[in-house]
Amino acid sequence: MSMQRRRFLASLGAASVVGLAGCAGESDPSGSTATQTGGGADGQSGGAQTGSGQIGDGELVLATTTSTYDTGLLDALHPVFEENYGVTMKTIPKGTGASLRTARDGDADVILVHARNAEDKFMQDGFGVNRRDVMFNDFVIVGPEDDPAGINGMESATEAFTTIAESESTFVSRGDDSGTNKKELLVWDEAGTDPSGEWYRAVGKGMGDTLVQASQTGAYTLADRGTYLSMQTEIDLAIHVQGPLQGGPVILKNPYGVMAVNPAKYDDVNYEAAMAYIGFLTSPTGQSMIADYTANGSQLFFPNAIAEEPNFGQYVPQGYTAQQASSLSPQDKEYLYWVDEQVPADY
């Protein structure tokens, strides 16, 4: 205890000194905010396309979901990208809805999100270009260990949601227009249930917050498997309905896409760096780093950018029949094909 206190004091002293130094340095009127990156950028701040090995203005603003951020995946990927491309990443963690809005306003250069319908709308409205699939995992329905609603082992997400609604067991919703929230609303919609009542709580927070809150109030929630696995030690929630990675319903699929902001809409976006970033994520290096990233001993994301097959929309080889219902949409079929290709049988 006393040891900790001493370190506190040390940190405090160091902090105030550095704080003052920071002030002195940064209040210099000629210093642009772009030069305070702390190493690396020195001598290269001469502006766009002048420095050798620098792309655009050397900074890339990424708006992304809390699920890619809170799992720590980006902390693993970005140093390598920065090293190879001489670009400084500025990552703004938000929900998918907020990320798309930030990009629509021209305040981000590239986005990494997970809500295919909203992404398609974004592309069709002309705000995004060059969308690529990057990786996928799935959503799971989690809840208290003792499972008061009795949904454990159900093979249908809609049935599980209906059961939760009928038993009025507490359900915590992200309620923030994130990809996870959009997915949750889609499942309610498919289930033909309109969630309302005191048992249904929209909290308007990120995935981590929501899991913590669900855990503390003994509630159910829909979570992406990546964030759930990375926080497993912090929370008391069990998976009751599996996603398609472990044989669950395909409606719980969770594919991530990356796209650049259209430079024709905003001419000051760093399009070149955005394309370099997309290139990096979908390169063999980026893809294998995604595959190798684990938390609490489990792989969180499965890369799907690279395949020998032709890369048309929703490509599924002829003769491929998924085990699940034959009346699947091409997108669902393609997703199941990725699962078969990428996810080890014993995952």
Added chain:
Amino acid sequence: MIPLQAQLPDGGWTYVVSIVAVSLYVSLTAVGLSTLFSLPVALGIGFTDFRGKRLVTAVVNTGMGFPSVVVGLVVLILLSNSGPLGSLDLAFTPRAMILSQFILATPVLLSVSLSAVEGVDQSVRDAAYAMGGTRVDVGLAVIKEARFGIVTAILAGFGRAISEVGSILIVGGNIVYSDGQSYTRTLTTAITVEARQGRYEVGLVLGVILLALVLAVNGLGSWLRNQGRGERSV
């Protein structure tokens, strides 16, 4: 110290020091600018009688209760690339955070320093005039007389700025570089990240550092006031 950002190279040291630096840089700059703005305005309002003076005072006092998230949202809309000031390229920068904290701290500073200035006896101004002082001299004489109240005003403004999270989260974007150096992440917004990830202990450590900072600045403030008091009793 606790599993502070275990994935960062030096146990989170760079991270913590840099968010403290960003917190101080943003809040001190905002309060500094606000002081430069508020004092002349407080003198102006305090010394002149004009129609609607009570209304202006009421508006300033209302401003103390500005919800910070609303300020943040409005500032972001203004500074966004698609907004009216988009060409300045300020969205998601520390300067945007300074702007929103300036807007939040100014009513506090203005209100408290206004009552301090109004509390200064008329005789002080008369004496300064009588000695042939210009308007600036008179103003300085009043500021000197009202210094206790003004220090209190600055401290109150700083307290509002450093502990605020709603607006800087929105306009700053909570950005930290991949080497752990903060760009627009402050102590308060860092605590929101830790709470989101369920790492309450780390959040609490940051909270204690924040409290210690506020305490240190207030300690400095009361020391200044005591200095002044000593001088006065002579």
